[in-house]
Amino acid sequence: MIKSETSKTKYQRKKQTVEPKFGQRHVRPRKRLLSDNYLYCDTCQEYNTGLCPLGCQVYEANRRANHAKDTVPIGIKISTSNISHAGLGVFVLKNFPKNTFFGPYTGDRHRSAERANQSGYVRLKACAWTIEDAEGNIYNYIDARNPIRSNWLRYVNCPIRKEDENLIAVQFNGELYYQTKRDVKAGEELFVYYGEEYARELGIDVFQHSDESEQRTIYPPSISFSPSNL
């Protein structure tokens, strides 16, 4: 899950230098902001310094618990994935509307790739996400290998079909959240795309991901899983 230099360069090129003022109305941009202090509401087409004040977005907090499996919010369970050989996955027991935010994704925070690598994350093929600064430099790796120091989001798998993708990863205020990109119906498994490199590693056909979701990921857009390049 740690981002490759190539993808970073690609997205750095796309960045925009304008930062919206609170409450300022924007057409959804194709380019990026230089800040992760804002969340975009695609209903109002507006940036806010938190959830949309008009109630278009919902937040489902992690439950406090001593093990990742027990941190699921009400209406969510961890069970064997629908994808064979993928291990555990996350299922919803009730409907969740589009624009529900889950998280933040927790784990051990490492400042360097070397340190993240030492943690054994790569060897175990578990998942970490990168957190970036405004220049697109990675300043943290969130390593969810240890289930005592991480939470249920570590069990979300990567979709094998585009239509199954129902979450996107969004960085906000230095934390990572999973946001529903559409209404999710009771019984569905949750899936977030890990990024091209990791998807290839898992042997998943890389589908055309995300014009839409990248635009809805405020900044940085290109957080991706890539355990192999640490």
Ligand SMILES: C[S@@+](CC[C@H](N)C(=O)[O-])C[C@H]1O[C@@H](n2cnc3c(N)ncnc32)[C@H](O)[C@@H]1O
């Ligand atoms: C973030 S963890 C997801 C939780 C994991 N399924 C578990 O039981 O702990 C990522 C790992 O799940 C598995 N996985 C996720 N998506 C997969 C997929 N589409 N196909 C096969 N394995 C997958 C891989 O082993 C991957 O390294």
